[in-house]
Amino acid sequence: MARKKAARRKGKTAGGKAAVRFGPLADWVGFNLRMAQESAFEAFSHLSREIGESPGRFATLTLIAENPGISQSALGHAAGRDKSSMTPVLDDLVRRGLVARARSDEDRRTYRLNLTAAGANTLARLTACARRHEQNLDRIIGPRDRARFLRTLKRVQAIS
Amino acid sequence: MARKKAARRKGKTAGGKAAVRFGPLADWVGFNLRMAQESAFEAFSHLSREIGESPGRFATLTLIAENPGISQSALGHAAGRDKSSMTPVLDDLVRRGLVARARSDEDRRTYRLNLTAAGANTLARLTACARRHEQNLDRIIGPRDRARFLRTLKRVQAIS
DNA sequence: TATTGTTATACTCTATAACTATA
DNA sequence: TATAGTTATAGAGTATAACAATA
Numbered sequence: 001m002a003r004k005k006a007a008r009r010k011g012k013t014a015g016g017k018a019a020v021r022f023g024p025l026a027d028w029v030g031f032n033l034r035m036a037q038e039s040a041f042e043a044f045s046h047l048s049r050e051i052g053e054s055p056g057r058f059a060t061l062t063l064i065a066e067n068p069g070i071s072q073s074a075l076g077h078a079a080g081r082d083k084s085s086m087t088p089v090l091d092d093l094v095r096r097g098l099v100a101r102a103r104s105d106e107d108r109r110t111y112r113l114n115l116t117a118a119g120a121n122t123l124a125r126l127t128a129c130a131r132r133h134e135q136n137l138d139r140i141i142g143p144r145d146r147a148r149f150l151r152t153l154k155r156v157q158a159i160s
Numbered sequence: 161m162a163r164k165k166a167a168r169r170k171g172k173t174a175g176g177k178a179a180v181r182f183g184p185l186a187d188w189v190g191f192n193l194r195m196a197q198e199s200a201f202e203a204f205s206h207l208s209r210e211i212g213e214s215p216g217r218f219a220t221l222t223l224i225a226e227n228p229g230i231s232q233s234a235l236g237h238a239a240g241r242d243k244s245s246m247t248p249v250l251d252d253l254v255r256r257g258l259v260a261r262a263r264s265d266e267d268r269r270t271y272r273l274n275l276t277a278a279g280a281n282t283l284a285r286l287t288a289c290a291r292r293h294e295q296n297l298d299r300i301i302g303p304r305d306r307a308r309f310l311r312t313l314k315r316v317q318a319i320s
Numbered sequence: 321t322a323t324t325g326t327t328a329t330a331c332t333c334t335a336t337a338a339c340t341a342t343a
Numbered sequence: 344t345a346t347a348g349t350t351a352t353a354g355a356g357t358a359t360a361a362c363a364a365t366a
Contacts, residue, residue, distance in 0.1 A: 020238040023226035029297045030200050036316040037197035040190050043319045066183035078180040085357055109324040109365045137189045140315050149312050155300050156196040159203045233347060245334055247349060269342045269347040
């Protein structure tokens with residue numbers, strides 16, 4: 001650690017390679033937001049891979065669990081995706097028996113989506129992963145700053 | 161706005177569609193980090209599109225400007241990408257005359273990357289966009305919380 | 321006419337592995 | 344043997360436009 005710091009002072013990393021200067025990027029919220037999100041996503045990805053699911057499936061399964069009978073369009077809208085982007089995702093979840101797709105009687109254009117028992121089981125395991133992930137994040141952020149950090153993230157989502 | 165709130169209380173949005181419940185997602189840092197990053201990225205995308213560049217090119221051009229003569233591998237490493245991912249990016253920037261690629265005399269395997277005059281000009285315009293973007297973010301975050309928010313984002317980048 | 325979901329298609333970004341030319 | 348960069352290839356995720364069925 002002492003060696004690493006000494007090396008940095010001379011513009012080198014511990015590995016002996018020239019240090020890269022980030023210039024104004026280092027202080028920009030936009031850039032650091034992206035880097036932080038990538039790191040957190042990657043970390044969650046590792047955890048969810050242990051149970052054979054991609055992180056993207058987690059939000060979809062949760063939204064279906066929280067909104068039984070939701071349509072594909074409403075699901076896409078909630079996640080900020082086009083309905084055509086949902087088709088292959090739902091195809092995959094239905095094919096693997098995690099989601100049931102049933103035509104609505106009221107409006108026969110729409111499907112009503114629900115989790116199967118297997119889907120609920122997978123979601124429970126993914127949720128356990130997510131909780132571990134959140135605990136890791138909490139340790140990094142600090143319990144006192146968590147609420148404030150979350151509030152700021154929510155405000156940024158409304159940027160325009 | 162009042163109508164929207166009243167509608168929400170009844171579980172409907174202003175548009176009359178059923179509101180979607182986000183359940184535990186609403187309070188998870190990981191999910192909100194992703195949503196915030198997507199929103200901010202989209203907003204910057206709009207600004208940079210006005211000058212005909214994608215957001216991804218901005219970080220690349222900045223890193224080259226800050227580290228004249230940097231190699232493609234070092235560039236990829238700094239951005240957390242594989243060297244093979246850099247090839248098409250650099251091909252594009254060189255083809256459009258923004259970056260100059262010259263073989264190093266010391267090590268004839270590596271290229272030394274530098275901005276051309278056109279590249280410096282494009283970067284200056286992108287930087288102006290980024291400054292506007294940062295000002296928008298600052299207004300949302302609040303000047304008093306900015307430093308703390310940035311510090312937290314940097315800590316999250318080291319999650320593992 | 322408008323909407324739900326599918327299809328065809330394409331684009332962006334990314335990675336792995338095999339290759340070349342150098343070291 | 345190891346490294347810098349390229350190529351071939353593939354995969355995930357997303358979007359637009361046109362379409363069929365239904366409203």
